[in-house]
Amino acid sequence: MKKLILTAAALALTAGTAFANDVVRMGTEGAYPPYNFINDKNEVDGFERELGDALCEKAGLTCEWVTNDWDSIIPNLLSGNYDTIIAGMSITDERQEVIDFTQNYYPPAASAYAAASADADLMGGVVAAQVGTIQADYVAKSGATLLEFDTLDDTVAAVKNGEADAVFADKDALAPFVTEGGDLVWSGDDVPLGGGIGIGLRKSDTELKEKFNAVISEMKADGSLNEMIVKWFGDEAATF
Template identity: 70%
Template sequence: MKTLILGTAALALSAGMALAQSDTIRMGTEGAYPPYNFINDKGEVDGFERELGDELCKRAELTCEWVKNDWDSIIPNLVSGNYDTIIAGMSITEERDQVIDFTQNYYPPTESAYVALSTDVDVMGGVVAAQTATIQAGHVAESGATLVEFATPEETVAAVRNGEADAVFADYDYLVPLVEESGGELTFVGEGVPLGGGIGLGLRESDGELRDKFDTAITSMKEDGSLNELLVKWFGDGVTTY
């Protein structure tokens, strides 16, 4: 899963950020990471997390409003109160958990992967693209490869196609449809790399009551099989399920 490397701006926790006494919850997402979340032809948030989030709010008896926010500022804007949750393909990490809170995961731990134009690419010593402020970018920086960062996931793949990078390193499930639809242009390189602890909803640390409501809803979806149904619907039969 995509995982954000926290900047200093995210550490500026504001006082008194407890959830307002309202049943309307603002769901913050990126809207640029299909099939997790994307903007459809009607200009609306769509994807796995839109369908999941709406169902979670229904089970928790909450009303959802969806808010789009760029990835690199998604945690600071949660902390400052611009929305109440992050539901944006965000992996649970120890570093992030020091600043915000998480529900249990609603997507099991998975792998990140390298994709290139050829399997002969040296992903440990070449130039590798990754989305900025992600744990994938951090992994590349520590691997010995030359890291080039881009603001959006689309730009990382474009960098491989136009020769700016030898490979892209990103979430495996994001890359699968791109490889399948490339007609053989793109290919996976090497083995997958396990990163993160699964995807969960991010919340302010002061919003424990809201976290508990969403945890209860996630548990109910795991128990009745509906979460697995959504995973298969959006990611295919090969997806890891609960």
């Protein structure tokens, strides 16, 4: 659901179909729980790890997991460092100018503000957001002063230490930081952004896209995708 603002259009035509011998390198950030994170065994974990492994198994493919910083995740897909992006990335028109997407595997969901107080100045104050996201773009256009950081954890820390009045991010990702009796509370209204999350691919990888689309459709139809979403995001999560 994070929304990268593209700066790498010039790389769009680099790297053709790279997956071979039924091995698919799955690119993720590893720093956006519960979508993806690194567990105590130093392995990629989370909703997208479980989903990606299931997609590969059902499609007769073998997944290999690769982590990459968010701000360069599209350029490194285009340069062939991995074959997919499965990293909480929303499907947007801007991204589709450079890469392709499968159908969404997570429905459109809300972005939200979290702050030290419910009446934080969201339109005129300082708001933190992760660099290279449409949440950051939204803040920049809102009238607030945008303060960008490399990771979600850094944006939350900026509010806790007083650098920012609020943080703006995917509500699902912020929810673990907004707990009863904790340092942060919800502030303002939810903001709908994006068209759901899909797997990013190079435009040339049409065969891989078709394989994943077929399995995602199957998992939507049999309810197993919804079960996985609820497992990782709770009963209140958006489902298909």
